[in-house]
Amino acid sequence: MDTPGAYETKATEAFYYVTPVEKVWDAKHKEEHLRLYNPYVVSMIDVHEVWPGHYLQFLYAPRFPTKTRKLVFCGTHAEGWAHYAEQMMVDEGFGAGDPKYRLAQLQEALLRDCRYVVGIKLHTQGMTVEGGARVFVEKGFQEPANAYEEARRGAYNPTYLYYTLGKLMIQELSAEYRAKTGASLKQFHDAFVAQGAAPIPIVREVLFREPAPLSR
Numbered sequence: 001m002d003t004p005g006a007y008e009t010k011a012t013e014a015f016y017y018v019t020p021v022e023k024v025w026d027a028k029h030k031e032e033h034l035r036l037y038n039p040y041v042v043s044m045i046d047v048h049e050v051w052p053g054h055y056l057q058f059l060y061a062p063r064f065p066t067k068t069r070k071l072v073f074c075g076t077h078a079e080g081w082a083h084y085a086e087q088m089m090v091d092e093g094f095g096a097g098d099p100k101y102r103l104a105q106l107q108e109a110l111l112r113d114c115r116y117v118v119g120i121k122l123h124t125q126g127m128t129v130e131g132g133a134r135v136f137v138e139k140g141f142q143e144p145a146n147a148y149e150e151a152r153r154g155a156y157n158p159t160y161l162y163y164t165l166g167k168l169m170i171q172e173l174s175a176e177y178r179a180k181t182g183a184s185l186k187q188f189h190d191a192f193v194a195q196g197a198a199p200i201p202i203v204r205e206v207l208f209r210e211p212a213p214l215s216r
Contacts, residue, residue, distance in 0.1 A: 001017075048085060074200070080168075111150070129151045132151030177192075
């Protein structure tokens with residue numbers, strides 16, 4: 001998702017890019033790519049990238065309360081929110097109970113779990129890209145062609161663990177906020193997204209007007 005910045009006044013269009021098969025790929029590579037990006041997984045990606053994921057976040061951007069929040073995004077917040085939205089939407093009825101949507105959501109969650117592990121091991125424990133690809137195939141049930149690309153990404157984006165970490169932090173904050181305030185899920189979402197993509201402990205301080213508890 002490529003959306004206009006908070007201060008953009010002319011180029012206000014948003015663009016949703018997809019990755020089609022490449023002409024240079026052989027038939028096996030093309031089949032693996034398309035098998036992974038089946039309609040149910042693509043639906044989860046739509047939730048993540050568009051609604052209520054990143055596109056919604058950036059619709060709020062011009063209204064974020066400070067210049068810093070308009071310009072700076074914390075990965076655990078921005079990607080955590082979009083990833084959180086995938087499970088939240090299925091939990092709330094997206095897919096009308098069709099188990100294929102739940103399986104797609106779980107596969108996308110498992111993918112992010114594998115990123116968490118591989119991102120760390122590539123840079124701290126001597127894991128190779130090929131070894132990382134095996135993790136995505138064996139533990140994440142990714143197609144081999146896509147698994148290699150996922151592992152290769154970890155070589156230059158070692159902190160792509162922020163998807164899972166952010167999702168878990170937002171789930172915890174949602175439960176705490178709703179328990180303490182009696183807010184609905186929608187009210188929590190409105191309050192959370194309106195703060196901008198600041199680090200989640202800071203958002204918690206803003207929502208509760210109290211310092212974050214010491215890390216456990």
